[in-house]
Amino acid sequence: MQTNNTTEQQIIEAARKIFMHKGLAGARMQDIADEAGINKAMLHYYYRSKEKLFDIVFDEAVDKLLARVNTMLAEDLPIARKIEGVVSFYITNISDNPYLPMFVLNEVQQNPDRIIQRFTHTHLFPNIQLFMKEMAAAMERGEFRKVNPLQLLISILAMCVFPFVAKPLVQHLFKVNDVQFGMMMEERKRFVADFVLHALKP
Amino acid sequence: MQTNNTTEQQIIEAARKIFMHKGLAGARMQDIADEAGINKAMLHYYYRSKEKLFDIVFDEAVDKLLARVNTMLAEDLPIARKIEGVVSFYITNISDNPYLPMFVLNEVQQNPDRIIQRFTHTHLFPNIQLFMKEMAAAMERGEFRKVNPLQLLISILAMCVFPFVAKPLVQHLFKVNDVQFGMMMEERKRFVADFVLHALKP
DNA sequence: GTCTATAGGGTGATAGAC
DNA sequence: GTCTATCACCCTATAGAC
Structure with a gap:
């Protein structure tokens, strides 16, 4: 055994x-x-079977991708701190598994039904909605400029995830090796948080 | 014939x-x-062969994805207008071919060598560098807040492309059908341009 | 140019010896 | 539990009739 x-x-x-x-x-x-x-x-x-083996790997990947960010989304922090936290956690998380987002996104497109079951199982969605509501509330208070919260959420996600999805392209076009790419992503944590918070200044 | x-x-x-x-x-x-x-x-x-057929489709896809944006990058416009133009052109372009970015990014990861030849053949890179230089110049003039131009470029790209790469996820999580998604992307042109320009305010 | 039939090689899965 | 051998099927590609 x-x-x-x-x-x-x-x-x-x-x-x-x-x-x-x-x-x-x-x-x-x-x-x-x-x-x-x-x-x-x-x-x-x-x-x-191959299918069963794949299911195990895929489910594990989705959990890994979402678990830590999911807890961060639910924490009781000022909204600006929470944005910084989510960005930092997410980039750290993906840096440890750079091929994970592409893998998940690709297989979701091939078989959308699979993800419907998987993403619903995690308790992600309530926390995302909480996050969006907190951002909307900050806009009402005048703390943030008023923008569409869904567009905002997608933009934050995009800025964290996209560099990894486009990693081979970025590395080739701008001649960066793996170490340099890692440093870029480390620097990117502050960049994205600052970028978003500046964009939301009233 | x-x-x-x-x-x-x-x-x-x-x-x-x-x-x-x-x-x-x-x-x-x-x-x-x-x-x-x-x-x-x-x-x-x-x-x-299958391979030859694929090459034709792939090369055509890359050209389609880049040609129009490439010309916009080279135009003689104030930098803020150029950002608006690039974002709008790019989102329009991808809206007509929503699966194109995922297709290209996925196959680039499977076979990085192919893209190295293809992307080098287009005259994309000089125009990208011009665009980055113009943004850097605007920062020097104090027109834009100083940020890393490469991180900025990746962010603009990310906000335009990512929604389409994550389309199945976005559609499921937020219960949007194809028509609504199209409207979201239309709205997104202004959102992204405003978001970036606000983020770059000194 | 267009079709049917089939070659030739690979792939997931299983049987059965050890 | 681990291996070799093999089955049954699928896929790309081609040969050859029309």
Whole structure:
């Protein structure tokens, strides 16, 4: 049982790496087996099918992407601090898994039904609505300039996520290696927070 | 020759639709043949292989995505007007082809080398650099608040492109149908331009 | 130019020895 | 639990009749 647990974990890690880079359609069971250093038959022994293995990796990815940001969204902070917190948490989170957003967005497009179930299961949506209401309230108080809260939310998300989705393009066009890209994203935490707060100044 | 031309075009249009939605790995030659209403063998008769057919569709997509924005980047306008123009052109352009950015970004990640050749062929990069220089100059004049021009450029791009990349998610989470999404993107042109210009106020 | 039939190779999944 | 061998199917690509 002790090796069992390890092998299972090795398979999941290998599957995560392969699926993340190649997607469901592009990934091969042989690739995953090679990456895990085991036989192809073992994959089916532990996880019945490619589809099941993918579901596990995908669900895990969505949870990882949202869990920490979700808690930050619910915290009791002044709205400006909360924006800074969400931006910082989100960029940190994705920096640890740079291929995660592209992976999720791509597979959502391929199979929208899957995500409907998954995203509904997490308690994300209430917290997003809370966040939007707090921003709307700050506008009413005159603390923020009045803008469409949904457009604002999408913009904040966009500025955090997009650089990673476009990572290969950014790296090529502006000749930045992985280390430099990491530094750019670290700098970006302050940039995005400042950018948003300036844009919302009355 | 007259039917020849038509069939060729039908194939390209079918290939574009299928490749856009399913990607290179996910698309099947049978899908494209069905979509074009012809036989599978015809695809190979007109375009030797799946790869060649894909290359044509992909190159065409990149050109479409960049051509109009590229000219706008080079125009002689005050920087604030140019930002408004770029944002408006870009959102209009993508609205006509909502799956285009996801398609390009996804395939760039799968095969970075392909894009290196393609993006270099267009004259995009000089115009991007011009745009960044003009923004930097506006900062020097005190017309704009001083920020990192590269971070700024990525942010503008992000706010234009990301909504389309995340379209299925946005539509589900906020219960917007295709018509409403179209209206949101129309509204977004002004939102993004205002947001950026406010964020850059000294 | 357009079709049917099929080659040739790969892929997910399973059977069965150890 | 782990491996080899193999099945059954699917996919790209081509040959060849019309």
